[in-house]
Amino acid sequence: MEQQRVSRLQRIVRSKAFTLFVLLAVLILGFGFLSPVIKRGAMFFHSNTLKTTLQDLSIPAFLAIGAGCLMVSGSLDFSQARVGAFGGIIVAAGIQWWGLNWGAAIIIALALSAIIGLVNAILVNELKFQPFIATMAMSSVIYSVMYLVATDRTGQIQSTINFTNEGLTKIIDWNLKIGSFELPGTVLLLLAAFVVYGLLLSKTRFGRQLYLIGGNATAARLSGIDAKKTSYFLFINCSVLSGLAGIIYTGRTRQGSLLALANDQFTGMTAAILGGISFGGGSGGMGGAFLGLLVIKTFSKGLAIINVNTYLTNVLSGALLLAALTFDYFSQRSQRKRIGI
Amino acid sequence: MDKYLEFTGIGKSYPGVKALDDISFRAEGGKVLALLGENGAGKSTLLKIMSGDQQANEGTVSLSGETLSLSSPAQAIKAGISVIYQERQLIPSMSVMENVFLGALPSKNGFIDYKKLRADTVALIEEFGLPILPETPAMFLSIAHQQMVEIMKAYRRDSAVIAFDEPTAPLTDTEISTLFRIIRELRGKGKIVIYVSHRLKEIFEITDEIVVLKDGRYVATLQTSATSEPELIAAMVGRDIGDTYANLSRNEKYGDVLLEVRGLTTDMLRSVSFNIRAGEVVGFAGLVGSGRTEVMRAIFGADAIDSGEIKFDGETVKFRAPKDAIERGVALCPEDRKEQGLVLWRSIEDNIIMPVLAKLKKGIFLDPKASEDLAINEVERYSIKTPTVDKIVAELSGGNQQKVILGRWTNKLMKTKLLILDEPTKGIDVGTKAEIYQMVCDFAKQGMAVIFISSELTEVINVADRILVMHDGEIKGDLTREEATEENVLALAMSE
Numbered sequence: 020m021e022q023q024r025v026s027r028l029q030r031i032v033r034s035k036a037f038t039l040f041v042l043l044a045v046l047i048l049g050f051g052f053l054s055p056v057i058k059r060g061a062m063f064f065h066s067n068t069l070k071t072t073l074q075d076l077s078i079p080a081f082l083a084i085g086a087g088c089l090m091v092s093g094s095l096d097f098s099q100a101r102v103g104a105f106g107g108i109i110v111a112a113g114i115q116w117w118g119l120n121w122g123a124a125i126i127i128a129l130a131l132s133a134i135i136g137l138v139n140a141i142l143v144n145e146l147k148f149q150p151f152i153a154t155m156a157m158s159s160v161i162y163s164v165m166y167l168v169a170t171d172r173t174g175q176i177q178s179t180i181n182f183t184n185e186g187l188t189k190i191i192d193w194n195l196k197i198g199s200f201e202l203p204g205t206v207l208l209l210l211a212a213f214v215v216y217g218l219l220l221s222k223t224r225f226g227r228q229l230y231l232i233g234g235n236a237t238a239a240r241l242s243g244i245d246a247k248k249t250s251y252f253l254f255i256n257c258s259v260l261s262g263l264a265g266i267i268y269t270g271r272t273r274q275g276s277l278l279a280l281a282n283d284q285f286t287g288m289t290a291a292i293l294g295g296i297s298f299g300g301g302s303g304g305m306g307g308a309f310l311g312l313l314v315i316k317t318f319s320k321g322l323a324i325i326n327v328n329t330y331l332t333n334v335l336s337g338a339l340l341l342a343a344l345t346f347d348y349f350s351q352r353s354q355r356k357r358i359g360i
Numbered sequence: 361m362d363k364y365l366e367f368t369g370i371g372k373s374y375p376g377v378k379a380l381d382d383i384s385f386r387a388e389g390g391k392v393l394a395l396l397g398e399n400g401a402g403k404s405t406l407l408k409i410m411s412g413d414q415q416a417n418e419g420t421v422s423l424s425g426e427t428l429s430l431s432s433p434a435q436a437i438k439a440g441i442s443v444i445y446q447e448r449q450l451i452p453s454m455s456v457m458e459n460v461f462l463g464a465l466p467s468k469n470g471f472i473d474y475k476k477l478r479a480d481t482v483a484l485i486e487e488f489g490l491p492i493l494p495e496t497p498a499m500f501l502s503i504a505h506q507q508m509v510e511i512m513k514a515y516r517r518d519s520a521v522i523a524f525d526e527p528t529a530p531l532t533d534t535e536i537s538t539l540f541r542i543i544r545e546l547r548g549k550g551k552i553v554i555y556v557s558h559r560l561k562e563i564f565e566i567t568d569e570i571v572v573l574k575d576g577r578y579v580a581t582l583q584t585s586a587t588s589e590p591e592l593i594a595a596m597v598g599r600d601i602g603d604t605y606a607n608l609s610r611n612e613k614y615g616d617v618l619l620e621v622r623g624l625t626t627d628m629l630r631s632v633s634f635n636i637r638a639g640e641v642v643g644f645a646g647l648v649g650s651g652r653t654e655v656m657r658a659i660f661g662a663d664a665i666d667s668g669e670i671k672f673d674g675e676t677v678k679f680r681a682p683k684d685a686i687e688r689g690v691a692l693c694p695e696d697r698k699e700q701g702l703v704l705w706r707s708i709e710d711n712i713i714m715p716v717l718a719k720l721k722k723g724i725f726l727d728p729k730a731s732e733d734l735a736i737n738e739v740e741r742y743s744i745k746t747p748t749v750d751k752i753v754a755e756l757s758g759g760n761q762q763k764v765i766l767g768r769w770t771n772k773l774m775k776t777k778l779l780i781l782d783e784p785t786k787g788i789d790v791g792t793k794a795e796i797y798q799m800v801c802d803f804a805k806q807g808m809a810v811i812f813i814s815s816e817l818t819e820v821i822n823v824a825d826r827i828l829v830m831h832d833g834e835i836k837g838d839l840t841r842e843e844a845t846e847e848n849v850l851a852l853a854m855s856e
């Protein structure tokens with residue numbers, strides 16, 4: 020049979036990312052139409068809305084990247100939120116209580132995050148725990164350790180540790196000025212991260228290995244792919260990114276909090292799933308996860324702007340996820356049916 | 361008049377393969393009927409259809425003249441058919457009595473009536489004469505007793521038909537005699553018993569009639585008392601060895617010894633030793649479970665070795681993972697194509713480039729063009745039927761899937777010296793099988809050593825230059841193609 024090359028356009032149109040892109044466009048236009056008018060245009064289109072939406076995005080984004088990479092390889096990490104909160108607590112306590120400078124505090128927080136990731140990887144690869152069990156257990160261990168760290172000199176547990184540090188605040192709140200629009204530095208960092216991880220997954224040998232391991236770990240091993248090494252990298256990577264998300268949160272709010280990021284972990288995973296990264300592994304990518312995140316945040320921001328109450332917003336966000344999963348289920352089922360397995 | 365189970369014109373197709381074709385026979389109550397055939401003859405498929413696990417495309421199953429609807433396992437049980445598989449279907453943490461009466465637990469006032477449950481189970485256990493207690497969780501029973509519980513379950517349901525799939529494989533001799541006593545009792549009560557096994561000795565001991573299947577077709581029904589082992593083997597093997605084999609263009613000249621295995625021992629293997637020369641095609645025959653696959657996995661570094669030495673290409677090697685073996689030029693096409701060979705939901709291209717990802721680099725990235733070119737090259741070389749290399753492998757037929765795996769191991773970036781093919785023709789149509797035989801000979805001509813494993817005797821003894829026969833983790837014979845007849849290979853493979 021004559022071999023055809025696959026055109027770029029075909030690949031794009033067939034991809035999940037394209038579907039999400041259309042959905043995002045619909046949401047933006049829809050909310051733009053419904054939103055109240057302020058000054059000279061719809062409030063939804065106001066530059067400030069864009070800025071805050073993007074800023075809100077940065078924390079779940081780092082979680083989505085870490086979780087997404089693991090999920091592509093068929094694994095997962097439920098300790099993300101706690102690792103992030105732990106990183107934040109270390110930075111806040113380090114600066115306020117232990118008199119560290121902010122740079123040192125951040126380095127210590129990231130190093131501890133990496134160690135947590137390493138322990139997760141050991142539990143999963145050497146002691147053969149299910150990733151779900153291992154990271155859940157790790158999650159509650161970290162939570163307890165956080166209590167110890169957050170106990171002040173009087174023996175009182177501080178659920179939040181406030182701090183002041185000009186250097187850190189200046190870095191976190193730095194904006195890139197483009198004309199009259201200010202692009203937050205954290206947003207630049209997250210865009211860069213999506214590009215780097217996107218290229219890693221789609222263009223490199225390492226990335227291809229993730230998909231093959233996630234698709235069939237046994238076949239990958241029998242074809243000479245070192246799944247263990249990969250798994251170690253992914254768990255450590257996921258933890259460090261979670262720590263980073265926690266540090267950004269702490270820098271922005273000027274406080275370390277025991278309960279930080281709890282919702283963001285859910286948002287991050289939802290974005291990954293919405294973007295086509297399934298729990299089964301072997302599918303999806305960073306472009307999809309990014310668009311998934313944009314869809315979720317646009318959706319909730321839009322609902323807030325047209326004054327839908329918070330409880331209803333939560334219901335609708337849940338419905339969006341269920342709709343995405345249902346769509347996924349049916350498209351996969353029809354594919355399987357066609358092949359007859 | 362006893363009951364009878366009748367199969368009429370049963371046919372079952374999977375994409376690219378016809379697993380069963382016009383199967384018709386009758387199994388009578390008060391008799392034990394054996395289903396016999398080589399691997400792939402269609403015995404398991406027939407059992408799956410009986411148990412409602414899969415549905416026939418054609419034909420009907422009827423019980424004493426009444427057509428049965430077997431669209432789910434629940435319906436098959438309701439219709440009175442119990443199939444006892446090799447892998448137990450008990451709930452490990454539940455007690456014997458709960459397992460036996462699963463789905464029909466006696467109740468009183470909305471609660472389970474444990475008193476009655478216990479009494480009923482005790483009665484059954486006594487009838488079977490077993491040394492087990494009703495309260496013991498199933499997971500604490502020996503495999504033999506778990507099987508007995510399974511049989512009690514079928515008996516309790518008052519199933520008219522009880523079918524056994526290789527029941528004696530995990531049992532010791534004493535356990536087998538208990539099983540046979542119970543089978544005889546079932547027969548005495550007028551049950552229709554169907555018995556699937558590879559072990560001819562047992563078939564002569566326990567069955568009354570034998571239905572022989574071959575390549576998904578019905579061959580004959582023989583009376584056990586009126587037949588002999590050679591006659592059975594002849595019926596199983598058939599006489600349709602076509603010209604396919606005579607027309608193969610084989611490799612004539614061998615090189616040096618490439619692989620030398622000495623005293624290879626694992627928990628499944630007992631001191632396995634053999635040599636293979638470059639350019640030689642060595643066949644491994646033996647029944648499923650005889651240790652053929654385990655030898656290959658040990659050589660390939662996929663399983664750990666207890667003791668023994670492997671010399672490859674003149675050097676003693678210790679492969680700690682498949683990766684090490686692949687680097688030295690050993691390649692394995694595993695027996696289970698879908699579970700171990702392919703990443704089903706990825707593209708043909710991805711499946712071909714798997715072991716050579718490191719060689720397809722352009723800077724820090726994979727070279728997409730080189731990768732696509734490599735895949736296209738293999739698709740054309742093996743004439744894999746697909747419009748693009750982007751197609752996911754799950755959508756291909758079995759034969760084309762196998763070719764993708766061959767492309768993976770023999771593409772121009774690989775330097776494969778030893779190619780191990782474990783059941784490469786399983787579930788593949790006759791035409792593609794012939795293509796694969798010629799490919800095997802071509803690999804040998806290119807100087808590769810090829811190990812060819814198959815449960816289909818005919819093909820092993822006709823494709824390979826030399827045949828090693830395994831039984832119970834040991835090599836029982838080393839025959840040249842001229843020496844190897846199906847009869848003497850089967851005799852070695854079934855030797856007790």
